[in-house]
Amino acid sequence: MDKDKLELLAKKYFDGTATTEEKALLSQWYDTIHQNEGEEIYVNSTETADQIKQRIFNSIQQNLQPQQDTVIKPKYFVLKRLIQAASVAAVLAIGFFVIRPADKPAAPKVAQNQVVNVPTNRVLHITLPDGSRVWLKAGSVFRYPQNFTGKTRQVELVEGRAFFDIKHVVGQPFIVKTKNLDVNVLGTSFDVRSYKKEGETRVSVITGKVGITQPNSKNKKAIFLLPREEIVLSYASSLPIKDAVKGAAINAWCKNNTVFEQETLENVFKALEKEYNTTITIENKKLLDERISIVLGSQHLDSIIQVLSYTKHFKYQIANDSTVVIK
Structure with missing residues (x-):
């Protein structure tokens, strides 16, 4: 790959405008030059991060040196700065460079946590290191380790x-x-629901058996749940409430379906506010106690409000993308 093309690809990568194909070309270029030399980049546990970055930079720079002494054009300095930035990113990102432990004894590894923040109006599915699967609802924050190395597999x-x-x-x-x-x-x-706005945690079981414990309580005895059972524990209380699961499928929301069964319109509107990151103002207070059973898919908010208005006979106005007024 010539310098002009490499410079363009590197610039687009760090600008965040590179396509998937362009990123693959840049990665392939690096793999090719090091496969030809049979070289691997090693990380010695005694080296500092700056030393590692400099060594990676030197390795790349050697592969871009002209075969004969030539006058270095100003354009080369731009490329050099981009390559230097790439060497820094190499220590932090996965995919561009092969980093392996050196022969010297390495320091004990500390499991690094991944933090997932789910965007609004989206259900995110991830597979954990042990093959377990997790579906996360919009607005959720989830933390898990890169590898489960201890006596337990712990996530948050x-x-x-x-x-x-x-x-x-x-x-x-x-x-x-x-x-x-x-x-x-x-x-x-099983399903776990814990929102600060609601001030409680709810656990509902579909298959198998789970044990619920309260780490901040003096009572360390576990409460066990079987299929179609759930427990609700308020943030302000140490007395959990165990009950049978009522209504439709516990995990219907994983398929972008939100299920309400004999739920008040007040709670339905609160759920929509959370799901669509919007504000719903209810002027007609008589509507708050109205109940409804409905399954909502991944429609636009205005379509959902329209369906509810036909069902419960109210008027509404969508002021802008973030405000709905129920009349």
């Missing part, structure tokens, strides 16, 4: 709602931590 639902389908691993139970309770499982599927 910081905020939001998640559905878990957990793979059974002998001798390594799975734990979901929330603000006020822990969910302990071996292999099962």
Whole structure:
């Protein structure tokens, strides 16, 4: 690859405008030059981050030196700066460089956490390192390690709602931590809901069996849940409420369906505010206690409000993208 093309690809990559194909070309270029030389870039545990960056930069720079002594044009300095930036990114990103431990003893590895922030109006599906699967609802914040190396597989639902389908691993139970309770499982599927606005955590089981414990409570005894059972624990209380699951499928929202069964319009509008990151003002207070059973898919907000208005006979106005007035 000539310097002009390499410079253009590198510039587009750091500007954030490179396409998938262009990123692949840049990665392929690096792989090709080092396959030809049989060279690998090693990271010695005694080196500092700056030393690693400089060594990677030197390695790339050697492959771009002219075969004969030539006058270096100003354009080359632009390329040099881009390559230097690439060497910094190489230590932080995956995909451009092969980084392997050196022969010297390495320091003990500390599991790094991945933090997932789910965008508004989207359901995100991720696969954990052990093969377990998690569906995260819009607005959720979820934390998990790159690898499960300890005696337990521990993740954290910081905020939001998640559905878990957990793979059974002998001798390594799975734990979901929330603000006020822990969910302990071996292999099962269940739903966890914990929103600061609601001030409570709700756990509902579909298959298998889970144990619920309260790490901040004096009572360390687990409460067990079987399929179609759930528990609700307020942030302000230490007394959980156990009950049977009522209504439609617990995990319907994973398919971008939101299920309401004999729910008040007040709670429906609150859910829509959260889902669509909007403000819904209800001028007709008589509507608040009206109840409705409905399954809502991934429609636009105005379509959903229109359906509700036909069903419950109210008028509305969408002032802008973030405000709805119910009359």
